[in-house]
Amino acid sequence: MPRTTTSPSGDGHTATDQRPGARAWQSVLTTIEGRLLTGELAPGDHLPPERTLAAELAVGRSSVREALRVLEALGLIRTATGSGPSAGAIIVAAPRGGMSALLRLQVAAQGFPVHDIVHTRLLLETGIVEELARTTPRPALASCRSLLTAMSDQALPSGDFLALDTRFHVALAEATHNTVVTAMMAGLRESIESYVFAGSAALPDWGRTAARLRCEHQAVIDAIEQGESAKARTRIRDHITGYYAEISAPSAAAATDEGPRPPAPAR
Amino acid sequence: MPRTTTSPSGDGHTATDQRPGARAWQSVLTTIEGRLLTGELAPGDHLPPERTLAAELAVGRSSVREALRVLEALGLIRTATGSGPSAGAIIVAAPRGGMSALLRLQVAAQGFPVHDIVHTRLLLETGIVEELARTTPRPALASCRSLLTAMSDQALPSGDFLALDTRFHVALAEATHNTVVTAMMAGLRESIESYVFAGSAALPDWGRTAARLRCEHQAVIDAIEQGESAKARTRIRDHITGYYAEISAPSAAAATDEGPRPPAPAR
DNA sequence: ATTATCATGTGGTCTGACCACAAAGCAAAG
DNA sequence: CTTTGCTTTGTGGTCAGACCACATGATAAT
Numbered sequence: 353m354p355r356t357t358t359s360p361s362g363d364g365h366t367a368t369d370q371r372p373g374a375r376a377w378q379s380v381l382t383t384i385e386g387r388l389l390t391g392e393l394a395p396g397d398h399l400p401p402e403r404t405l406a407a408e409l410a411v412g413r414s415s416v417r418e419a420l421r422v423l424e425a426l427g428l429i430r431t432a433t434g435s436g437p438s439a440g441a442i443i444v445a446a447p448r449g450g451m452s453a454l455l456r457l458q459v460a461a462q463g464f465p466v467h468d469i470v471h472t473r474l475l476l477e478t479g480i481v482e483e484l485a486r487t488t489p490r491p492a493l494a495s496c497r498s499l500l501t502a503m504s505d506q507a508l509p510s511g512d513f514l515a516l517d518t519r520f521h522v523a524l525a526e527a528t529h530n531t532v533v534t535a536m537m538a539g540l541r542e543s544i545e546s547y548v549f550a551g552s553a554a555l556p557d558w559g560r561t562a563a564r565l566r567c568e569h570q571a572v573i574d575a576i577e578q579g580e581s582a583k584a585r586t587r588i589r590d591h592i593t594g595y596y597a598e599i600s601a602p603s604a605a606a607a608t609d610e611g612p613r614p615p616a617p618a619r
Numbered sequence: 620m621p622r623t624t625t626s627p628s629g630d631g632h633t634a635t636d637q638r639p640g641a642r643a644w645q646s647v648l649t650t651i652e653g654r655l656l657t658g659e660l661a662p663g664d665h666l667p668p669e670r671t672l673a674a675e676l677a678v679g680r681s682s683v684r685e686a687l688r689v690l691e692a693l694g695l696i697r698t699a700t701g702s703g704p705s706a707g708a709i710i711v712a713a714p715r716g717g718m719s720a721l722l723r724l725q726v727a728a729q730g731f732p733v734h735d736i737v738h739t740r741l742l743l744e745t746g747i748v749e750e751l752a753r754t755t756p757r758p759a760l761a762s763c764r765s766l767l768t769a770m771s772d773q774a775l776p777s778g779d780f781l782a783l784d785t786r787f788h789v790a791l792a793e794a795t796h797n798t799v800v801t802a803m804m805a806g807l808r809e810s811i812e813s814y815v816f817a818g819s820a821a822l823p824d825w826g827r828t829a830a831r832l833r834c835e836h837q838a839v840i841d842a843i844e845q846g847e848s849a850k851a852r853t854r855i856r857d858h859i860t861g862y863y864a865e866i867s868a869p870s871a872a873a874a875t876d877e878g879p880r881p882p883a884p885a886r
Numbered sequence: 887a888t889t890a891t892c893a894t895g896t897g898g899t900c901t902g903a904c905c906a907c908a909a910a911g912c913a914a915a916g
Numbered sequence: 917c918t919t920t921g922c923t924t925t926g927t928g929g930t931c932a933g934a935c936c937a938c939a940t941g942a943t944a945a946t
């Protein structure tokens with residue numbers, strides 16, 4: 353129940369009364385979540401217009417909008433202005449966007465240390481490749497392969513290479529046909545994109561590193577396709593830890609060809 | 620520059636201009652993210668008051684609020700009314716809440732099938748226990764153990780038991796000291812809480828199932844403490860798959876069928 | 887039949903006004 | 917001087933109303 357009493361007679365409260373302490377926008381969110389759970393709302397459906405929803409729930413339009421904004425940020429709805437069937441708020445349930453935003457912002461706010469992100473990637477990705485290698489009708493890795501050929505261009509700027517690298521790892525996750533895993537992998541990788549990019553700029557010899565990464569990618573794919581789960585696991589692990597150790601090494605200054613490969617990474 | 624031209628002379632645009640298509644609230648979000656990245660804002664800091672922020676960024680207060688609502692939903696800030704040091708919007712980077720909300724809502728909107736959630740849990744949790752078992756100074760599992768004893772009460776209602784079960788699995792994740800993994804585990808488990816609970820109600824013999832789950836929990840902990848990573852992995856996997864197979868088995872269905880399962884997924 | 891114009895419905899935004907609340911300031915009483 | 921109680925101030929929370937921009941569909945003019 354809103355605070356505004358302004359002057360109108362003390363109204364009661366509409367059926368939408370959530371728990372006492374709840375704020376207006378939360379009650380809107382809860383209502384929508386409830387309608388989703390009962391199937392009253394489903395992907396592809398339109399939400400009622402903001403003004404209608406506000407009237408239905410007896411809250412101000414701004415409160416409705418705040419709830420809608422959250423849904424949009426979480427990737428649950430898409431809004432469009434104008435008129436007709438494509439306008440309004442439509443339920444789309446696009447897992448990727450929300451997960452990415454969440455992880456990216458938490459990293460920015462130092463809620464998620466970068467090393468935890470990397471470590472989680474390790475955990476997830478080793479599981480993914482092992483599973484892919486173990487699946488009997490070997491999963492299709494066509495998209496992974498095409499990304500590898502795209503990455504084989506020696507003249508590729510490091511930024512473009514890394515973007516393709518991200519897509520490669522996400523493609524690996526997609527091969528599992530698990531939407532949650534895919535969303536998480538995309539989010540994990542994207543949330544540290546800027547970190548990775550900054551690290552690559554500090555490398556003494558990018559061409560050399562890129563070449564190594566290409567080999568490692570190929571090796572992972574090969575292991576998966578040959579069903580060597582243990583090997584796939586080891587390779588993806590070394591691939592990830594190796595790269596992060598390289599870009600987070602305080603040195604890298606030695607400059608002389610051979611990578612000094614100092615101790616182990618921080619954590 | 621906002622749309623409102625009303626009539627005042629066409630002014631220019633303030634420096635906060637994000638990309639052309641961006642909406643006002645997005646530019647606020649971007650600005651705050653930027654300040655987080657530069658360290659201008661850090662956990663514990665207060666955000667400027669809404670009205671000030673609106674003036675600074677040359678947007679309406681409502682747009683600022685929409686951005687803040689997103690940050691709040693994502694668990695980045697906490698807001699409080701009143702005055703003094705505890706009032707206002709404070710950056711708190713609480714990873715758990717946001718991840719939970721995201722997963723829960725996506726499950727509700729059918730963006731994440733329950734099956735994928737469970738599968739992801741499997742992937743993550745096997746990795747977690749394996750790692751715990753492999754870590755040399757064996758991690759402290761005191762909180763896990765105390766949860767186990769709490770769960771050993773035979774008279775515990777299934778709802779309470781399952782709540783403790785959730786905490787047990789999250790405690791396992793916490794033992795890794797990885798905030799991302801912990802947040803994900805909590806979110807994964809909580810997002811299907813209602814599903815799990817509904818399933819337990821349909822079981823033919825809850826007491827029997829609970830007893831088995833207790834044994835399995837104990838077995839997992841034992842394996843971890845003895846450093847038997849392979850065994851820990853297998854046990855946690857069987858524990859999870861076993862339970863979900865049991866509650867999703869079409870058996871035991873006939874009678875106590877319930878749950879807000881709407882007609883059919885239609886499309 | 888084609889084209890141009892207008893009406894309508896929708897999200898996006900701003901402004902201004904309250905309310906509720908918590909702290910800090912301040913004044914009166916002890 | 918301390919304590920008590922009121923007032924002020926600053927903050928988020930909410931609402932109401934007003935525009936704008938935009939896409940569509942209906943209608944009128946050619």
